[in-house]
Structures are given as C-alpha cells and as structure tokens.
Amino acid sequence: MIDRLPLDVQIEIFQSLAIDDVLRLRLVSKNLYSSTEIRSLWFSAVTKALEVVPIPQVFKKLSAMPTATLQFEAIRHSMLERSWHRENLAPMSLREIPSFHDVQYLELLPGGDWLVTIAGDGSVCLQHVSEPRPRIVKRGIDAYLHKMTSAISYSSGFDSLLLITGTNGTDETSHLFLYCIDTQIPRMESVLTLKLSTNVLAASAAFGILAVGTGQGEAELIHIISVDEYSGQQRSIVLMDVRSTGSMEESTLTILSRSQVFLCCSYGFALYDIPQVEQARVGNSQDPPTIMVTPTWSLKHELTLSLPVSSHVVWQHMALQQPGTIFILDYHELHVLNLTVSPVSHIEVSLPVKVGGDLTALGTHRGVWWNRYQSAQNDARSLRLWTCTLPRIPAHEEDLIEDDFPIAAGSLIVPCKDKEEVEYLSLDEWSGRVCLLFERKESRGRIVLVDVCQ
Known part of the structure; x- marks a missing residue:
C-alpha cells in the first residue's frame, strides 16, 4: 500500500499523478487523505498548470498561497482541461x-x-466581480469616442496594463489611455494619456513599451515609446516607417519583447526589430528619429477576419x-x-x-x-x-x-x-x-x- 511508504516517496508518487487520480486516492483512507494535504504537492500541481496557462499575476502570488487555495486552483485547472x-x-x-x-x-x-468596464467617453471602472460597486473610477474625456479598442497586457513588474484607444468624432483626434492595475492593493493609475492628430490604426503595450501604429496619407509609422509604467516617465521615442511592407489598415500590433514587435494584418504577418537609437531620448531638442525598417521575417497570407x-x-x-x-x-x-x-x-x-x-x-x-x-x-x-x-x-x-x-x-x-x-x-x-x-x-x-x- 502507498500509505506504508515513507512520506517523501508518497509525495513523489502523488506529484507524478493526474489531479483526478490524487482525488481518488484521498477517498481510499484517512492516511492517504492526510498525506495528500501536504502543501508541496499542490504547489507543484499549480506550477505545472502555470506552464500550460502562464498567468504572471498568479505566479507572483504562488509562494504566499495557503494550501487550501493551491488545492482549489489545481482542481479547477484539472476540471477546465476536461470540460x-x-x-x-x-x-x-x-x-x-x-x-x-x-x-x-x-x-x-x-x-x-x-x-474593468469602459464607457464611450473612455472612463473606466475597476471592480471585484463579487462586489456590487466599483472600487476605483477614472474619468474619460468630455466627448464620445468612436472606433474604440481595449486590451489587457503585462507591465515590466507583471501587473496588468489596460490600453484603450478611440477617435473623437468631433475633431477626429485619436486618444490613447494606458493604465497600470495592481489588484492586490487595489490600485489603478494612469500611466500615459495621448492625443494625436493622426489616425491610430493599431496599438499595443507591454513590459515598458508602447507601440502605436498611425497612418496619414501614404505614411504609415509605428511609434515606439519606452515608458516607466509606474511613474509614467517617457524615456525614448522612435518612429518606425513600415510603409514598404504593406498596409496597417485593419491590423493588430503585438509587442514580443523590448526589442521586437509583431504586425498582423489582412495581408499576412511581419516581425520587426525595434531600432535602438540613443538620440531618441525624450527631452532631446531634436525630433524623434524616423527609421525606414524592413521585417526580419514576414509571410504573405490573406486573412478573412478583420x-x-x-x-x-x-x-x-x-x-x-x-x-x-x-x-x-x-x-x-x-x-x-x-x-x-x-x-x-x-x-x-x-x-x-x-x-x-x-x-x-x-x-x-x-x-x-x-x-x-x-x-x-x-x-x-x-x-x-x-x-x-x-x-x-x-x-x-x-x-x-x-x-x-x-x-x-x-x-x-x-x-x-x-x-x-x-x-x-x-x-x-x-x-x-x-x-x-x-x-x-x-x-x-x-x-x-x-x-x-x-
């Protein structure tokens, strides 16, 4: 019987089993139930689950999770995999x-x-799903925004970033709102608010980088802004001219790393290296440099969804x-x-x-x-x-x-x-x-x- 083996051997066996099998063993005897209450077993199970669904916010809290919470998370992941x-x-x-x-x-x-819920004027409410009212409310602008988008990503400290874009129908200006959210406090702080006279075609933010694709006439640029998500300080700006590689209309941008950005549009896919330009520092008297870029990898492929x-x-x-x-x-x-x-x-x-x-x-x-x-x-x-x-x-x-x-x-x-x-x-x-x-x-x-x- 397993329950007669040394505890460290039992734990090693339990960790090799699927969660459903562990739950069955818990029903066999009181000794096995007691053995499967060891925290390291459930810690290992949640760690494996995070390899399948990598959520940095959960990973950050992992070491402080009590055993009951680890059990809940591991069992829920197993149920989702089945159902x-x-x-x-x-x-x-x-x-x-x-x-x-x-x-x-x-x-x-x-x-x-x-x-988070987002209204037509760009205002944002942050609330816990079990509570009747928001914890934090941020005001938008005094106008209705059209062509709105919203996206969640990660800051350099693995908190949540919320990026909102939209166009003011009155003066046709484009607006971007970037928030950093820490739900453990909870806290929602404005990192950056931009108002642009050009048309925003796509935008993405992650890990200290904001990428904004704009179009005006034949010019299509990706603005790469290095920003501290916790202070809002802009560190550098580089403009990437991508007009030679196809249209950014109906496209999405994804920041892959601090040195690469991915563009996906109805014509296919393209991967770009972000130029590292020293003179692009904010506060420099010169305008941000504009650099013609070509993809390090691309693939032409017509996509249906837009x-x-x-x-x-x-x-x-x-x-x-x-x-x-x-x-x-x-x-x-x-x-x-x-x-x-x-x-x-x-x-x-x-x-x-x-x-x-x-x-x-x-x-x-x-x-x-x-x-x-x-x-x-x-x-x-x-x-x-x-x-x-x-x-x-x-x-x-x-x-x-x-x-x-x-x-x-x-x-x-x-x-x-x-x-x-x-x-x-x-x-x-x-x-x-x-x-x-x-x-x-x-x-x-x-x-x-x-x-x-x-």
Missing part, C-alpha cells in the same frame, strides 16, 4: 454584475476575480525571455507561429467549427467565440458560445505539420433573456470565466459573468 472542449456544456453559475456607466467594452483581469485575432503573448517561465508561440484565429483555420526556430515556422490547423468573427477572445491555451447566426438555439432564452483548446507547441521543433496539433472544440450553452444578443465578451482562461456584455435594451447594457467551474 472546456465538451459540447453543450452548462455553466456552473451565472452572476449579473451591476453596470455603473454606459459600458462599451469590458475586460476580465488575469485570474478572473476583477473586471481585425485579426491573435493570442496574448507571455514570456516563457515568467521571465523576460522571447515568447514561444503566437496563435492567430481566422475563419477556417488557426495559424500557429513558432518563434523559437529560425526562420519562424508557420502551421495552419483546420478548425472543427468555423469562426464567424462576431466576437472572439483568444488566450494562450483556450479560446471562446460567439457568432450571431451560428450560435442560434431553438430556445430563444439561451445562446451558444463556441470554445476551443489550443495545441501546445514544443519549443525548437522545426518539422511540424497540422496533424500534430488537432484542435478540440466544444460549446457552452448560456441562459439569457428573450432573443438577447452579445455586444462584447472577455475570457480569463485561468479561471475559465467568460464575461458577457449584452445589448442595450435600456440605458445600460447587461453584464453577466459565466463560471464554467466553481
């Missing part, structure tokens, strides 16, 4: 969250316990190392870019369910989308969300083919009000929570938090 790609899955719980302004966008923060939907990028092992994989979701297939090999390898993996492109959220391991027509149910009081589990790509493997990476797809059936449609959705892949913003039938949209696992 995320099942068909017609019913959520464990639904929770309606009060809305305190005219919500246009919402974003679940990593970990799934905190939510804007392109790409996965979040997180450095491997929670350190500032080059990320390994980028996923780009299209109507018929998933594009997989393996950045650990040179040149970058590109694989197309067929999707078992087609993506209509209405609303999509894509993580590093899980995705969810809603299509207005494909998601119709016989019952007008329910809607279907499609779910998928993304393949894991081995590092430094060059000769990979589509058959190596089948995608598991499923669906989630969510109760709703009569013929209610979704306006926006956000996914936290660690907790398996999906937050839905339903259409405005009154002055404000209805916000519902969907829990796949309790």
Whole structure:
C-alpha cells in the first residue's frame, strides 16, 4: 500500500499523478487523505498548470498561497482541461454584475476575480466581480469616442496594463489611455494619456513599451515609446516607417519583447526589430528619429477576419525571455507561429467549427467565440458560445505539420433573456470565466459573468 511508504516517496508518487487520480486516492483512507494535504504537492500541481496557462499575476502570488487555495486552483485547472472542449456544456453559475456607466467594452483581469468596464467617453471602472460597486473610477474625456479598442497586457513588474484607444468624432483626434492595475492593493493609475492628430490604426503595450501604429496619407509609422509604467516617465521615442511592407489598415500590433514587435494584418504577418537609437531620448531638442525598417521575417497570407485575432503573448517561465508561440484565429483555420526556430515556422490547423468573427477572445491555451447566426438555439432564452483548446507547441521543433496539433472544440450553452444578443465578451482562461456584455435594451447594457467551474 502507498500509505506504508515513507512520506517523501508518497509525495513523489502523488506529484507524478493526474489531479483526478490524487482525488481518488484521498477517498481510499484517512492516511492517504492526510498525506495528500501536504502543501508541496499542490504547489507543484499549480506550477505545472502555470506552464500550460502562464498567468504572471498568479505566479507572483504562488509562494504566499495557503494550501487550501493551491488545492482549489489545481482542481479547477484539472476540471477546465476536461470540460472546456465538451459540447453543450452548462455553466456552473451565472452572476449579473451591476453596470455603473454606459459600458462599451469590458475586460476580465488575469485570474478572473476583477473586471474593468469602459464607457464611450473612455472612463473606466475597476471592480471585484463579487462586489456590487466599483472600487476605483477614472474619468474619460468630455466627448464620445468612436472606433474604440481595449486590451489587457503585462507591465515590466507583471501587473496588468489596460490600453484603450478611440477617435473623437468631433475633431477626429485619436486618444490613447494606458493604465497600470495592481489588484492586490487595489490600485489603478494612469500611466500615459495621448492625443494625436493622426489616425491610430493599431496599438499595443507591454513590459515598458508602447507601440502605436498611425497612418496619414501614404505614411504609415509605428511609434515606439519606452515608458516607466509606474511613474509614467517617457524615456525614448522612435518612429518606425513600415510603409514598404504593406498596409496597417485593419491590423493588430503585438509587442514580443523590448526589442521586437509583431504586425498582423489582412495581408499576412511581419516581425520587426525595434531600432535602438540613443538620440531618441525624450527631452532631446531634436525630433524623434524616423527609421525606414524592413521585417526580419514576414509571410504573405490573406486573412478573412478583420481585425485579426491573435493570442496574448507571455514570456516563457515568467521571465523576460522571447515568447514561444503566437496563435492567430481566422475563419477556417488557426495559424500557429513558432518563434523559437529560425526562420519562424508557420502551421495552419483546420478548425472543427468555423469562426464567424462576431466576437472572439483568444488566450494562450483556450479560446471562446460567439457568432450571431451560428450560435442560434431553438430556445430563444439561451445562446451558444463556441470554445476551443489550443495545441501546445514544443519549443525548437522545426518539422511540424497540422496533424500534430488537432484542435478540440466544444460549446457552452448560456441562459439569457428573450432573443438577447452579445455586444462584447472577455475570457480569463485561468479561471475559465467568460464575461458577457449584452445589448442595450435600456440605458445600460447587461453584464453577466459565466463560471464554467466553481
């Protein structure tokens, strides 16, 4: 019997087992139950889960987590691995969250316990999903913004960054708002607010870099701004001229590292090195330098979805190392870019369910989308969300083919009000929570938090 072995041997055996097997052993005897209460077992399980779904905010709290919390996180991850790609899955719980302004966008923060809501004037509310009102409110501008976007990424200290962009319809100026959020305090501070006379085509922020793609006439530039996310101090500005490599219209930018940026548009993909120019320091009397750049790697490939939907990028092992994989979701297939090999390898993996492109959220391991027509149910009081589990790509493997990476797809059936449609959705892949913003039938949209696992 296992319970007669030395405790250190038992723990070594437990750590090699799947969580479901550990839970079965806990039912065998009191001795085994007691042995599986050891913190190191659950610490190891959550560490392994973070290798699958790398969430820096969870990693930062790992050493301080009590055993009960580690158990909860490990068991929830195991349940999500089993259930995320099942068909017609019913959520464990639904929770309606009060809305305190005219919500246009919402974003679940990593970990799934905190939510930011964004109004049409750029104002932001930060609230815990279990609380009736916001903890922090930040004002926007005195005008309604069009063509808004919002995105969550990571600061150099692995806190959350919120980037909002939009266009003032009155004077056609573009506005960017960058916030740094620490939910442990909680704190939400404005890092940077920009007002530009040019059209913002795409933007991204991560790890001390803000990249802003602009277009005016034939000129297409990527503004690279080095910024301290905690003081707001701008350190340097470089302008990258990318007009020679295709249009940035309907594109997305992703900061891969402090030295590389990734551009994805309807014509394909391009990887750029960020120029390191000493005279680009803020405060220099000269204008920021403009440098004509060409991609270090590119691939022409026509994409159907607009804007392109790409996965979040997180450095491997929670350190500032080059990320390994980028996923780009299209109507018929998933594009997989393996950045650990040179040149970058590109694989197309067929999707078992087609993506209509209405609303999509894509993580590093899980995705969810809603299509207005494909998601119709016989019952007008329910809607279907499609779910998928993304393949894991081995590092430094060059000769990979589509058959190596089948995608598991499923669906989630969510109760709703009569013929209610979704306006926006956000996914936290660690907790398996999906937050839905339903259409405005009154002055404000209805916000519902969907829990796949309790």
